Amino acid sequence: MAGPLPSPATGRALLAWYDVHRRDLPWRAAPGEVSDPYRVWLSEIMLQQTTVAAVRSYYAAFLDRWPRVNDLAAAEDGEVMAAWAGLGYYARARNLLACARVVAVSGFPATREGLRALPGVGDYTSAAIAAIAFGEPAVVVDGNVERVVARLTRLARPPKAARRAVEAAVEAMLPADRPGDFAQAMMDLGATICTPKSPACAICPLLHDCAAARHGEAAAYPVKAPKKARAVWRGAMFVPVRPDGTVLVRRRPERGMLGGMVEVFGSPWAAEIGDAADHAPFAAAWTAAGSITHTFTHADLTVDVFRADVAAETAAPAGGWWADPAAAGLPTVMKKAVTRALAMAEG
Numbered sequence: 044m045a046g047p048l049p050s051p052a053t054g055r056a057l058l059a060w061y062d063v064h065r066r067d068l069p070w071r072a073a074p075g076e077v078s079d080p081y082r083v084w085l086s087e088i089m090l091q092q093t094t095v096a097a098v099r100s101y102y103a104a105f106l107d108r109w110p111r112v113n114d115l116a117a118a119e120d121g122e123v124m125a126a127w128a129g130l131g132y133y134a135r136a137r138n139l140l141a142c143a144r145v146v147a148v149s150g151f152p153a154t155r156e157g158l159r160a161l162p163g164v165g166d167y168t169s170a171a172i173a174a175i176a177f178g179e180p181a182v183v184v185d186g187n188v189e190r191v192v193a194r195l196t197r198l199a200r201p202p203k204a205a206r207r208a209v210e211a212a213v214e215a216m217l218p219a220d221r222p223g224d225f226a227q228a229m230m231d232l233g234a235t236i237c238t239p240k241s242p243a244c245a246i247c248p249l250l251h252d253c254a255a256a257r258h259g260e261a262a263a264y265p266v267k268a269p270k271k272a273r274a275v276w277r278g279a280m281f282v283p284v285r286p287d288g289t290v291l292v293r294r295r296p297e298r299g300m301l302g303g304m305v306e307v308f309g310s311p312w313a314a315e316i317g318d319a320a321d322h323a324p325f326a327a328a329w330t331a332a333g334s335i336t337h338t339f340t341h342a343d344l345t346v347d348v349f350r351a352d353v354a355a356e357t358a359a360p361a362g363g364w365w366a367d368p369a370a371a372g373l374p375t376v377m378k379k380a381v382t383r384a385l386a387m388a389e390g
Contacts, residue, residue: 047196047254048196048211048212048215049192049195049196049212049215049216049252050215050216050252051215051216051218052252053195053215053216053249053252054216054217054218054225055218056248056249056252057216057225057228057229057232057248057249058218058221058224058225058228059248060228060232060248061224061225061227061228061231061232062074064231064235065227065228065231066095066231066234066235068086068095069086069099069102069103069106070082070083070085070086070102071227078175078176078223079176080151080172080176080177081111081112081151082106083171083172083175083176084112084142084146084151084164084168084172084176085102085105085106085139086098086102087168087171087172088135088138088139088142088163088164088168089101089102089105089130089135091132091135091168092131092132092340093130093131093132095234097130098130101126101127101129101130104126105126108126112143112146112147112151113147115139115140115143116140116143116144116146116147117147118140120137120140120303121372123136123139123140124136124137124303124304124305124372125305125371125372126372127139128304128305128372128373128374128375129374129375129378131374131375133301133302133303133304133374134163134302135163136303137163137297137302137303138162138163138164139163141162141163142161142162142163142164145161145162146161151172151176153173153177153179154173154177154179155169155170155172155173155179155181156169158172158173167183167184167185169181170182170183170184170226171183171185171226174222174223174225174226175223175226175227176223178222178223179222180217180219180222181222181226182210182213182214182217183213183222183226183229184206184209184210184213185230186233187229187230187232187233187234187237188209188213188229188230188233189202189203189209189265190202190233190237190239190264190265191229191232191233191237191249192209192212192213193209193255193264193265193266194237194242194253194254194255194256194261194264194265195212195249195252195253195254195255196208196212196254197254197255197258197260197264198264198265198266199266200266201265201266201267201268202265203268204268213229232247232248232249237249237261240262241262242261242262244256244261271341273341273342273343274314274341274342274343275314275342275343275345276312276313276314276342276343276344276345277312277313277314277315277316277344277345277346277347278309278310278311278312278313278316278344278345278346278347279309279310279316279319279322279346279347279348279349280307280308280309280310280346280347280348280349280377280380281307281308281309281322281323281324281329281349281350281351282307282332282348282349282350282351282380282381282384282385283324283325283327283350283351283352283353283357284350284351284352284353284384284385285353285354285355285357285365286352286354286355287355288367288368289365289366289367289368290307290365290366290368290371290381290384291307291308291324291359291360291363291364291365292305292306292307292308292363292364292365292366292368292371292373293305293306293307293308293362293363293364294306294362300312300339301374301376304372304373304374304377305366305371305372305373305374305377306373306374306377307373307377307380307381308322308323308324308360308363309322309346309380310322312342312344312346319347319349323349324360324363325360327351327353328351328352329349329350329351330349330350330351330387331347331348331349332348332349332350332383332384332386332387333347333348333383333387334346334347334348334383335348335376335379335380335383337375337376337379344376346376346379346380348380348383348384349384350384350385350387368381368385
């Protein structure tokens with residue numbers, strides 16, 4: 044680090060700001076209230092690599108449908124996966140259900156160590172739940188916290204490559220009597236003031252403690268790691284449509300990309316897929332309907348979409364079934380393909 048470790052006074056200044064400017068979030072307990080571990084856990088799983096704006100409606104829908112962890116534990120796998128459709132990173136949904144079924148039997152562990160043993164609960168999530176729901180003075184570090192610390196200390200390396208240094212800075216500020224509020228205050232500061240671009244240093248409660256701001260270099264931090272080349276994938280998807288508007292779908296394998304989600308039939312996603320026709324679910328008058336693109340975290344996908352209008356009595360091949368596309372629980376990339384196929388003029 045180029046700057047010294049922050050002090051406990053920095054943590055107290057942040058809490059004073061948070062008490063006035065805290066965000067009103069549906070999963071956050073009001074001042075003086077005890078946090079519900081189920082709500083904290085549900086929100087933290089949903090918020091992994093996803094924005095608050097994207098999560099709000101999903102969180103409300105899940106809580107309305109499954110208000111307690113026991114309700115979620117009793118849900119059918121397909122119901123949960125369908126409710127999650129569109130939120131992305133679908134392994135989270137499978138782990139969410141697996142975790143709920145463990146917790147329904149044994150309850151939520153009250154320590155970071157115990158939480159870390161639950162399905163889908165990693166280092167960050169276990170620390171966040173332990174601090175917010177159970178008051179454990181756990182060091183909570185997400186992308187917002189990394190950015191705040193990098194600027195406070197003029198961290199000379201990418202934060203993910205300097206994990207111990209970041210944790211040491213957080214621990215130096217951490218008020219043991221309000222660890223949950225402090226964790227949420229760091230998140231709020233990073234989300235609203237110490238933002239990735241154009242940080243609002245002039246109104247930051249930590250301005251006078253920030254080494255990067257003192258040098259007029261806040262926007263230069265955090266130091267970025269070299270970008271890795273993104274994979275480029277191609278694929279083909281086939282959307283047969285019956286007269287009643289139903290389309291042919293199947294379920295993806297539990298492991299791998301979009302594991303356990305409903306999909307339309309098609310090819311694997313790879314640099315080369317060969318002859319697209321080889322991946323059709325059955326022989327039909329397939330017509331090219333155009334292509335769609337989709338961006339994953341580590342890859343860019345382009346899919347050629349094919350449509351065929353088939354008779355009402357057309358049987359589904361092994362592993363498939365006919366479904367109303369609006370109610371099938373399709374993930375976003377599959378919705379794009381179906382929308383493209385259905386938009387194609389018939390005949």
